[in-house]
Amino acid sequence: MGVPFLPALAAAAALASGPAAVRVRLDGQIREALMETYVEWVLAGEMGGVAEREALRAFAITARTWARTNRRRHQAEGFDFCQTTHCQRLAPAGVTARIREAVEDTAGITLWHRGRNADVFHSADCGGHTASAGEIWPGMARPYLPSKEDPWCARAGNLSWRAEIGWRQLEEAAGLRGIRHLRVTARSGSGRVLRLESNRGPMDAEQFHLRVGRMLGWNLLHSRLYSVEAGPDGALFQGKGSGHGTGLCQKGAVEMAKSGANDLEILAFYFPGTKPGVSAQGLLWRQHRGGSVDIWTIGPGPPVSEPSADAAWREARRRSGLDAPCRPRVREYPDAALFRDAAGAGAHFAAVTRGCTVHVQNPQRLAAQGELAQVLLHEMIHVLIGANRRAPLPEWFEEGLAEYFAGGSRRAAERSRVEALIRRYGRQSVLRFLQSGLPE
Ligand SMILES: [Zn+2]
Numbered sequence: 001m002g003v004p005f006l007p008a009l010a011a012a013a014a015l016a017s018g019p020a021a022v023r024v025r026l027d028g029q030i031r032e033a034l035m036e037t038y039v040e041w042v043l044a045g046e047m048g049g050v051a052e053r054e055a056l057r058a059f060a061i062t063a064r065t066w067a068r069t070n071r072r073r074h075q076a077e078g079f080d081f082c083q084t085t086h087c088q089r090l091a092p093a094g095v096t097a098r099i100r101e102a103v104e105d106t107a108g109i110t111l112w113h114r115g116r117n118a119d120v121f122h123s124a125d126c127g128g129h130t131a132s133a134g135e136i137w138p139g140m141a142r143p144y145l146p147s148k149e150d151p152w153c154a155r156a157g158n159l160s161w162r163a164e165i166g167w168r169q170l171e172e173a174a175g176l177r178g179i180r181h182l183r184v185t186a187r188s189g190s191g192r193v194l195r196l197e198s199n200r201g202p203m204d205a206e207q208f209h210l211r212v213g214r215m216l217g218w219n220l221l222h223s224r225l226y227s228v229e230a231g232p233d234g235a236l237f238q239g240k241g242s243g244h245g246t247g248l249c250q251k252g253a254v255e256m257a258k259s260g261a262n263d264l265e266i267l268a269f270y271f272p273g274t275k276p277g278v279s280a281q282g283l284l285w286r287q288h289r290g291g292s293v294d295i296w297t298i299g300p301g302p303p304v305s306e307p308s309a310d311a312a313w314r315e316a317r318r319r320s321g322l323d324a325p326c327r328p329r330v331r332e333y334p335d336a337a338l339f340r341d342a343a344g345a346g347a348h349f350a351a352v353t354r355g356c357t358v359h360v361q362n363p364q365r366l367a368a369q370g371e372l373a374q375v376l377l378h379e380m381i382h383v384l385i386g387a388n389r390r391a392p393l394p395e396w397f398e399e400g401l402a403e404y405f406a407g408g409s410r411r412a413a414e415r416s417r418v419e420a421l422i423r424r425y426g427r428q429s430v431l432r433f434l435q436s437g438l439p440e
C-alpha cells in the first residue's frame with residue numbers, strides 16, 4: 001500500500017507513529033479498520049439513504065470527531081467501538097461511491113474548540129429545537145452544544161409520534177407497583193421532559209426514558225419532547241422528533257444541504273464556535289488543479305508535487321499499459337502527525353494510496369532528497385493496480401508490481417518475486433493476475 005522510508009528516515013519518523021487503526025466489534029467479531037474506513041461505515045449506517053453531498057460531508061466530519069474523542073470506549077472489552085447506536089451505527093456493506101467521496105473530500109478534518117477536539121453528538125430529528133448537552137447529560141454542558149431553534153428540520157417536517165402504554169406495562173418497566181397516574185412536572189429550556197410525577201412520587205425523566213426503552217423497546221418513546229395524558233388504562237405519550245436532540249440534527253442537516261448550505265455552514269449552525277480543520281489550528285485542505293492530477297495541500301505554501309504528480313501519472317500509465325477511470329489526487333501532509341491522523345497510516349510510510357488518492361508525508365523532505373518523483377510514480381502505479389484489481393491479491397504482489405514498474409528498490413524482495421513470475425509467465429499474463437488472482 002505504500003513505500004517505506006529508507007531506514008535512516010524510518011527511525012526519525014517512528015517517533016511520531018501511533019495506532020492509526022480502530023478496533024470495532026462487528027457481528028460478534030473484533031475487526032481492525034483504518035479510521036477513515038470506520039467513518040465510511042458510520043456514514044452507511046447513519047446516513048445511508050442520504051443523497052445530499054454537503055450533508056454527508058458535514059456528517060463525516062462529525063462522525064470522525066466523535067470517533068477521535070471516544071476511542072477506547074469499550075476498552076474493558078478489548079475494542080474501541082460497537083456497531084449499535086450506543087456508539088455509532090455501522091453498515092460496512094452499505095458503503096457507496098457517494099459515501100467514499102464524502103469521507104475522502106473531508107480527509108482527516110475534525111471539529112476543534114480551544115485546541116482540543118470538540119465533544120460532538122448527533123441525532124436523527126431534534127423535533128424543531130435542539131437540546132443543549134447540559135440539559136440531557138448534566139456535566140456535559142459545552143458552549144458549542146446549545147439549545148436552539150432548528151427551522152431546517154421543522155421545514156422538512158418533524159417526526160410526530162404517539163405511544164399508548166398500559167399501566168401494567170409501566171408498572172413493570174418503571175418498577176412502580178400500582179402506578180395509575182403520570183404527569184410532567186418540569187421541562188428543560190428546549191421543552192424536553194426533565195421530571196415526571198406519578199401517584200408513587202417524582203421521577204427523573206431520563207431514568208424513566210431509559211427504563212421504558214430497555215424494557216419495552218426504543219420504538220415507543222422516540223424522544224423526550226412529549227406530553228403525557230393519564231387515562232383509565234394507561235398513559236398516552238405524544239411527542240416530536242427522534243433521539244436526544246443534541247448537536248447535529250440529521251434531518252435538519254439534509255434540509256440545509258438541500259437549500260444550498262455547504263458542509264462548513266451546516267457544522268457552524270449545529271456546533272457554533274467550533275473550528276473545523278485537520279489540526280487544532282483550523283487548517284483546511286486547499287485544492288490545486290493540475291493538468292491531470294489535483295494536488296491538495298494544508299497551509300499556505302504552494303504544492304510541492306506539481307508538476308511531478310502529472311508526470312508520474314503519465315509515466316505510470318505508459319509503463320504499465322494500465323488506465324483508471326478516475327482523476328487522481330495527491331494529498332500533501334507537512335508533518336508525520338497529520339499524516340498519521342488524517343491519512344491513517346503509520347508514520348514510517350513515505351506515502352500511501354487509497355482508491356485514487358495518494359497521501360504523501362512531508363513531500364518537501366522527499367523532494368530535497370530527490371525521492372519525490374520515484375515515490376509518486378510508485379504510488380500512481382498503486383492507483384492503477386487498485387483500479388484494475390478484480391481478485392484478492394497478496395500485499396507482496398502489489399508492492400512488487402509497483403516497484404517493478406517504478407524501477408524502485410525499497411521493496412527489493414517483493415520486486416524480485418514479481419520478476420520471477422514475469423520470467424515464468426510473461427508480463428501480460430502477470431498483469432492478467434489482477435483480474436484472475438495468482439495461480440496456485
Ligand atoms: Zn458502544
Ligand SMILES: [Zn+2]
Pocket residue numbers: 125126127128129130150152153154249250251252
Ligand atoms: Zn432539527
